[in-house]
Amino acid sequence: MSQPLRLELTRNIFLKRLLRQRAFQWALMVPMLFFFVLAILTGLFGTPVGSRNFAIIFVWIVWWALVIILMVPLAGRLWCTMCPIPAPGEWLQRRALVTASARSPGKRTQLNRCSRCYARARCVRLPPTATTCVELEPAASACGKGRRALLTLGRRWPRRLRNIWLQNLAFLGVALFSAIILTRPLATGVILLAFVLLALGLSLVYERRVFCRYLCPVGGFIGLYAMVAPLELRVKDPEVCRHHQGRECYLGSEEGYGCPWMVFPGHLERNTYCGLCTECLKTCPQDNIALNLRPFGLDLLVPRGRRLDESYKAFIMLACALLYSVVLLGPWGWLKDWANLVALDRFLAYAALFLGVNLVLVPGLFFLTTLLARTVGGLKHIPLRRLFVDYSYALVPLGLMAWIAFSLSFVFVNGSYAVSVISDPFGWGWDLFGTAGYPWTPYLSQFVPYLQVPVLILGLLASIYVAYRIAQEHGAQEGQAVRGLIPVAVFLTGVTLAFLRLYLG
């Protein structure tokens, strides 16, 4: 039974067939792998001049613009579908690129019928005649001793780390050094290589895609902002899943692998952790999984699953958008120098400021905002922490729009570098397509503020609306919801004004 206000795209037979092809994801990944390899090579061996190096231009301008301006707002985690970083590890793990491994767990084990275990998906082995659920705690290590068909030790990610705190830290780490990473091709090449090697290493030790789920700094914010996107992958009818014993979507089958993101589609209510890999579309024997179009931002109104680590992701993304705008686009050259590691002591001061704003100032101000909202909105019966976490999701639309506004400024101004770089990606004097001499040309830069302002205003209005709905969600009466909204709206408006001041002067 479909949710209202949804358009099921997989009703289209051609699209459905395409998504069910085993080679579908591979076909998306390979071109990205090509660009990825080129980015690493140019980063490591090409000119150190960022504006003439493929790694800088096509990663931090072209790719970033496509992801943050188009892919995430419109298609959520679509980038994760085609991201090449986990590809080598996953292919090695599966010992296959396009086929479902003949020795996937679905073949060698019988799927137990204990409904509790499906959600936790322990390594389960059943003797051929058994029918009861047998969980073998040592099974995980036993599986690691070569009994698993997959080329991996298959360890489970530590329970305490099954959140996005590591992703938050990873993003902060990259963001802190962004003045260096975003301008030095060598730094970019090393970072990309490190990511793919880390993902590969983790694939050989841990099950599925733990890098993507728990470590990738990009995946962290893509997952958060994917809640805004109108594209979703959901089960058509949860009742079908409830009565179905197979759980092929999670454990795999002859048709494909279990969800690499360790998500059980039957319980999927938000886009946050669904990587749109389409394995479940292939494996579900009930044809109960669909790709839908739905209104923007619906996931933000889903109360289940809201957590403090995701809240902090929202704070970090908003704070970083502000800091990036100040440091990278602002007129304060001394701040750029500090961020650029001109002197260690000044960089440390910058780091303290950067981390302080991200981890203390913005969350602290929002905490006070929540406290006030709780008081004036008559929500004192709601635990403060609960309200703090819930209200933080109201920052998501504004955060996304702030990143779009920030990205518009440098995309229009620096996008022309892509034309010359495509002919001479290494800066070695090539001219493959005759465009190496194309001069730097800012495109329509005078119109950028006219784009930034409506984008920010849209983000502000959307965030205020989400905050209002969250207040209502907690049972606030109409007047209470509005009163409780005011402090949050003031906070959001203050942040928006700060952005406008930076962009408009």
Add this chain to the structure above:
Amino acid sequence: MTKSEFLALLVVLAVVILFPLTIFAYQYLYLPATYGPVKVINLWARVPQAGGWAPEVITVHKGDRVRLRLHSQDVVHGFAIGKMGVDAGPIYPGQVTAVDFVADQAGRFTYYCNVWCSPYHYRMRGILEVVDPVASQTFIAEEGRPQEVEAGLDIDAPHEAEFYPMAKPSAVRGAGIYVRALQDRRPTFEGLGERSPSDVFYTLRREQALGSLSDEELWDLVAYLWSQTTTPERLSLGRALYEKNCAPCHGQTGGGDGPGGRYQKKEPAAFDQAQTMAGGTNAIYRAKIVRGGMGTGMPYWGPIFTDEEIESLVGYLWTFLFSYE
């Protein structure tokens, strides 16, 4: 392994292995093979404090046709080879600038950056060795000591003039005075530059025939005499050399106020200071250009400028004291 799996694996291996190999084969095997008999040398430029030129020494054979592929890895640099007339123009960061020349003369030459790139710009030099495989001679034959040294000239001694103009003398006005006042006795200009303007002014001041001329008119006459020691072509060359190599420190108008001057140990000389300029001679300025400033930060240009270039530059320096237009 199924057929589809095999094909998929082939494609991935092509992307991950074959593609990088193709790139490096294209760069290091194919492209060099297309250069033909030209000797291609890659030269990388960084600001001196980050390494300067790499390599710092280039060796070619006499007669080689050479193509230098110049890469800047940070800021805009320039490239020229002294005494060879090779100038590649600006080298933009991230782009490759190529300059071709024939190494037709054996010897040791200096290549240098001629676009202001950093406070240590003047240290950005390298050596081009042109080896004559027949004569086995690398170095230029030892020349005699500079004439200034032979003459015992102390080029570092202050040369404040006893007599100097209060306003900038005009060679145009001086030309009229020359015709009017020196109709019968027209001194030759030979050796004029080896004397200071102050000295010449003093000599003319003592001439009874010129007694009716005011000091300003006499200075105009001196300016005219100085203008005859050079030619418009040499002035043009001197101006170009000054603006490219000297102006960063000595200033566009010779005021010693160029932006590069603040990085030097001593404030650059101001050529528009009449009292100092009027006491100098061609020999002093020539020697300073050749030798450099000896701890002041002024680089030595002896290995870079030809004699004609130095003379042209010296001739141009006088335009800060005198007006020739």
